[in-house]
Amino acid sequence: MDIGPYLLLASLEGAVTAAVLALTAVGLSLVFGVMRVVNVAHGEFFMLGAVLAWWVTSLVAGHAALGFVLALLVVPVMVGALAALADMTILKRIAYDPERTIVATIGILYIIQQVTLMTYGPDARPVEPPFNTRLALPWIEFVDGKPHIYWPWGLSTTTYKLGVIAAAVLVLIGVWLVMAKSRIGLIMRATQLDRDMALAFGIPVERVYALVFGLGAALAALAAVLIVPIQQAHYLMGGDPLLLSFIVVIIGGLGSLPGTVVAAILIGLSDGIISVFFSPTLAKILATLLVALVLVFRPQGLFGVRRA
Template identity: 70%
Template sequence: MEFGPHLMLASLEGAVTSSILVLTAMGLSIVFGVMRVVNVAHGEFFMLGAIFAWAVSTTLGGHPAIGFAAALIIAPIFVGCIAATADRLILRRINYDVDRTIVATIGVLYIIQQSTLMLYGPEARPVEPPFNTRISLPWFEFGENGFEMFWPWGLSITSYKLFVIFAAAFVLFVLWGVLTRTKFGLIMRATQQDRDTAQAFGVPVGKVYSWVFGLGAGLAAFGAVLVVPIQQAHYLMGGDPLLLAFIVVIIGGLGSLPGTVIAALLIGMSDGLISVFFSPTLAKIIATFLVAMVLVFRPQGLMGKN
């Protein structure tokens, strides 16, 4: 395959990576933006989403689309409820102190991870995609006979990976609508701007924090449900999404949702391109280098406020 088609294929793989990454990082960014909490357990909520997706699809049986559709609804809700419960039982009791919340979420990380190991086991288990048709992609060139279209061998993508891209875009659109067009979004933004003033005007800040913490975990779980037909579910799969989500949030700007989207696209696309043409390890090295450059030259991130 020539360079052009190869680049197109790598770009599509990068778009799939960006789609999962933007959902995971968006959950982390919302939690920090509203609550000022660095959720170290965010990757484990991602992992729980994948585990619940496997459990739901296995329990329901039948056509893979039935279990997958149910998992898309059930897993984020379950994980969101677990996160909201953790907020009420742990984070609220330490008054969301910056240092203590980091230690507390590390504890939540190990509790979730080891509980999953005991109940689920160490095996990696697959979830069958609801559909997985191989779609051949055309390429265009200007040759001796003018404009020509042909189908290079190997230039293709599965219908499920295209679904992942569109599903992530749809969720982001719905999230934007909720944050900008609903009363809940207004309350979230008011709480983010000034917690004490919002509380003085009757906003139940404690409940808002629980909902926000649950929403952040639910977004990560939704991303995990989308990715688990591509990657197998296992109890240690939360580490890489957590690292990449932190990289995205730092580059985009802590608490900046537009910055999170831009940084997720930047990191996801570069990860896909570099992984295909060079190596996945080099992609992680470059991502870490970008974080270092942002911290040195623009500590507030690409779209963060000074």
């Protein structure tokens, strides 16, 4: 088999990574864009979503789809509510000061991680996907100038991985519609542009902040629920999503949702392709190098706006 089918397979794996990464990074970007808060605990909200997904599915008897759909609906709400509570009880009390919020979210990170370790344990545990049919993929080869379709051995994917990509696209479209077309999106954007003016017009800024912080965590938890049938739930699984989300947000532009999505696709696809042909470590090194180049030559990111 030539390199073409391998490249297609690597691109499909990268597309799954990009889809989950886009959801996670959009949540982080939304929090920073509206609140100007660097949420270091974002990866732990992702991890908590995966662990709670395992817990919910283990409670539901019957077909795996029943437990998974319940987890998909309930877990993001649970994690979002916990994040909103953390905002109201911790971040609000320190007036969202940039330096102190970093320290506070580091504290939230370790609290969530250690409580999960004490209750869930150190073992990685799987979640059964609701559907997982393997699909063979065709490839086109030109012989004497004429296309011929054949089915290379090993060139396949699963319906669940394609479902993850489709679900992420639908959720991202939904987030864009909320931010661009709805009244709550208008309120969020007004709060982002000028907090004091929003207060003057009677917008409950602190409630908006709690909603945004909860929504960002809910998106991370939703991404974790989608990926946990592919990657097992583990109490230390929040590190990589946090690192990659920061890389994506910096490259795309702090607070820019379109830039975050484009950067997530770029990083996700490159990670999948480089990991297959070379090594996952090289993929992380190149992503970090790209961040350094962006910070040097375009500090505001690819889609960000330079502030005066």
